[in-house]
Amino acid sequence: MNFILLLxxxxxxxxxxxxxxxxxxxxxWVNALLSLLPLGAALRFAGAAIAGSAxxxxxxxxxxxxxxxxxxxxxxxxxxxTLTLLLGPGLERNAAATLPLRRYQISLNLFIxxxxxxxxxxxVAVMWIAVEATTIFSAFIIPLTLSKAAVEASWKYIxxxxxxxxxxxxxxxxxxxxxxxxxxxAEHALNWTVLLDTAPRLHPEVMRLAFVFILIGYGTxxxxxxxxxWKPDAYGEAPAPLAALMSSALFATAMYAIVRWKVVVDxxxxxxxxxxxxxxxxxLSLVIAAFSVVLTDNYKRMLAYSSIExxxxxxxxxxxxxxxxxxxxxxxxxxxxxxxxLFFLIGNVERKYGSPLIxxxxxxxxxxxxxxxxxxATLLMLIGLPPGGIFISEFALLxxxxxxxxxxxxxxxxxxxxxxxxxxxxxxxKMLYGAPAEGVALGEVSGWRIAPLFxxxxxxxxxxxxxxxxxxxLLEQSVAxxxx
Numbered sequence: 001m002n003f004i005l006l007l008x009x010x011x012x013x014x015x016x017x018x019x020x021x022x023x024x025x026x027x028x029w030v031n032a033l034l035s036l037l038p039l040g041a042a043l044r045f046a047g048a049a050i051a052g053s054a055x056x057x058x059x060x061x062x063x064x065x066x067x068x069x070x071x072x073x074x075x076x077x078x079x080x081x082t083l084t085l086l087l088g089p090g091l092e093r094n095a096a097a098t099l100p101l102r103r104y105q106i107s108l109n110l111f112i113x114x115x116x117x118x119x120x121x122x123x124v125a126v127m128w129i130a131v132e133a134t135t136i137f138s139a140f141i142i143p144l145t146l147s148k149a150a151v152e153a154s155w156k157y158i159x160x161x162x163x164x165x166x167x168x169x170x171x172x173x174x175x176x177x178x179x180x181x182x183x184x185x186a187e188h189a190l191n192w193t194v195l196l197d198t199a200p201r202l203h204p205e206v207m208r209l210a211f212v213f214i215l216i217g218y219g220t221x222x223x224x225x226x227x228x229x230w231k232p233d234a235y236g237e238a239p240a241p242l243a244a245l246m247s248s249a250l251f252a253t254a255m256y257a258i259v260r261w262k263v264v265v266d267x268x269x270x271x272x273x274x275x276x277x278x279x280x281x282x283x284l285s286l287v288i289a290a291f292s293v294v295l296t297d298n299y300k301r302m303l304a305y306s307s308i309e310x311x312x313x314x315x316x317x318x319x320x321x322x323x324x325x326x327x328x329x330x331x332x333x334x335x336x337x338x339x340x341x342l343f344f345l346i347g348n349v350e351r352k353y354g355s356p357l358i359x360x361x362x363x364x365x366x367x368x369x370x371x372x373x374x375x376x377a378t379l380l381m382l383i384g385l386p387p388g389g390i391f392i393s394e395f396a397l398l399x400x401x402x403x404x405x406x407x408x409x410x411x412x413x414x415x416x417x418x419x420x421x422x423x424x425x426x427x428x429x430k431m432l433y434g435a436p437a438e439g440v441a442l443g444e445v446s447g448w449r450i451a452p453l454f455x456x457x458x459x460x461x462x463x464x465x466x467x468x469x470x471x472x473x474l475l476e477q478s479v480a481x482x483x484x
Contacts, residue, residue, distance in 0.1 A: 002066075003058040005041035006074065006120065009034040010081075010113035017105035028091040031105060035082040038116065042074035050473045057122065061188045065122035068477035072329065073119040073256050076336045077249040081112040083456070087344055087449055088241040089144075104144055108242070111137035115245075118253040125190045127257055128165070128172055131221060134250060135161040142238045153233035160230040164220025168257070171213030175264070178206040192260055199267035207268040214261045215277055222254035224315060225285040228308050232292075235304035236356060240347025243300065244340040247307045252332055255314060259482055262318065267484065275319035279409065282315030290416040293423040299349070300356045302427060303342055306382065309420055310335045313397060316413070318482070320400040325483040327396035329475050334389040334463055338382045341456040345375045348445045353437065358427055363436035368443070370450050372432055374457065379428055381460050383421045389463030 013031040020027050045066040048056070055067035066074070088108065090101040114133035121127035139158045143150035179189055179198055188194050199207075220227035235243045262274050289309035296302045310331065317328025348371045353361050364372035381388025394417075401410040436442070444450060462468070467475075 002041045002044055002056070003064050003120065006038045006045075006078075006116055007113055009037045010109040010116070013085075014106045014109040014113075017102055017109065021102070023090065023101045023105075025091055027105060028085070028088065028101075031109060032082070032085040032091070035078070035085045035112075039075075039078040039082050042071065042078040042116075045071040046075050046470075046474055049477060050470050061123065062191060062193075063123045063126055064117075064120045065193070066120055067481060068474055069256070069259070069481045070119050072333070072474050072478050073252055074116060076252050076333060077112070077115050077119060080245055080249045080336060080340045081115075083340065083344070083452060084108070084112075084241045084245050086452060087347075089239065100144065104141055104239075107137045107140040108245075111141070111242075111245070112249075115249055115253045119256050122192050123188075123190050124172055124175075124192055124195065124260070127192075127260070128169055131168070131218065131254065131257060132162075132165045134253070135165065135221070138242060138246060138250070141242045142234055144239045144242075147237070149233075150237040153230075153237040157230045157234045160227070161221055164217045164227060166217070167213045167220075168217025171210040171215075171217060171261070174206055174210035174213065175202075175261070178202050178210070192264070195264050196267060199264045202268045204269050207265050208273055211261060211265040211274055212277070215258060215274075215281070218254050218257040218261075219281065222251055222258065223285075223304075223308055223311050224281050225288045225308060225312070228285065228288065228311075231308060232301040232304040235307070235343075236298055236300045240343050240350065243303075244343035244347075247303065247343060248336040248340040251307060251311065252336055255311075255332065259318065263482060263484060272319075278315040278319040279406075282312040282319070283409065283412070285309065285312030285315065286413060286416045290419040290423075293420050293427075296427075297358055298356050299346060299358050299361070299427065299431065300343075302358070302424075303339065303346065306420075306424075307335075307339060309417075310339070313394065313413075316401065316409075317397045320397070320404045320406070322479050322483040323400035323403055324397060325479045326475055327393055327400050329478050329482070330463070330467075331390065331393035331397060333471075333475075334393050334460060337456040337459045337463075338378060338388070338390060341378050341453055341460075342375070342382060344449075344453055345371055345378065348449060349375070349431075351445050353440060358430055360437065361431045362434040363432075365432050366442065367436045367440055368445070370444055374450070374453060376428060376432060378457065378460070379424060381464070383424050384417065387464040388460050390460070392464055392467075 013034045017027050049068040049071045055065050058064040114130045118127055118130040139154050142154040182201055223231045265274055285308050289305045292305040314328045314331055317324040350356055381390055384391050384394050398410050
């Protein structure tokens, strides 16, 4: 029943948006209310996992399964999805008739359903199909406001992601055929649990090659360098609610797919093969992000480069044993809350100033005091200042790196983080201070678009001051799955 509540409301919401013509704003409000059901289902899965219950399964061949890691990601995706549907376009009294809101609501709900299917899939083929579906549905929303740049960004995203997902398919097929060669046509051969049980007997050479394809393939969706090139364009042109979902929830689901396969491959190999790959790509991601942030003049692209930075940090954590895995998963939770919050705020800024260029945003604290203040606070927490939770997860990650005897890597990481820190402070100062631009009215875009954002502020501050027992338990259980 919980799996139905997790997925069905978004399908019903998409159907409602398709049936009601012309678009009416009550469709958006119904969709936002329906999203509370999947959030409740995700919290129930998390509660059951924390209580130590066996992972529930659903569907033919136990196609869906919710262990601690799945439940953690479900809560992240469903939480951001609820806020996205509440703060997206089309809920105001004067919903913009010029925007294709019907297409937006249909595609957005199907996009969210595909992400939740990804993190609840026990069958790796179903997981691959769901990740591919996220590309299709999100690509329809990127050019919500038709322009040449938006259409080009959408096509670039489709092409690069499709190549990546084809490589992930190749890796999945290699893993499956290696299993079939060894065990014959066993029942549920594509289930992650079955693959994991058989992993110690699989062929190391085949699984090495399979993981390379899988890491590059799903890494393209996650935005791991050098497969990151779609990210700045897509985030820069997408409407802010979609960018919030893509930068947090979509990134988390892509990393989830990599983690699931990493566990299987690690059980096959006795070397640090997967860890070395993740460390190399994580370092490359950090280097590219650091120098891209310095040079950018667009605040939406700046946040895209920030996502690449955090991708690199999470790759580091996943390669540094149990301590690193704990830090990586905690960082994933913090990043989900912080980055989605920033894109919602940036959406308010773009609506007010009508430009994504840093040079065109001046006097933000005078023009939009609440948005400007929250933007400054969240951005400072995102770059690692206390009392934000990211300070704690980055500290834990660096501690794991030193404990794993990588002092040179952690030293280089600190240097790159310092470059990013200085660059973000420089860009933020330009936007916050100075005389407001001519023709820009003083005042917030809408008061009700600010209040819900304090939920994620509370999450970031809470995780920076303490780690609540239920979250700690869920993270520890997830680490037991990731770092066996």
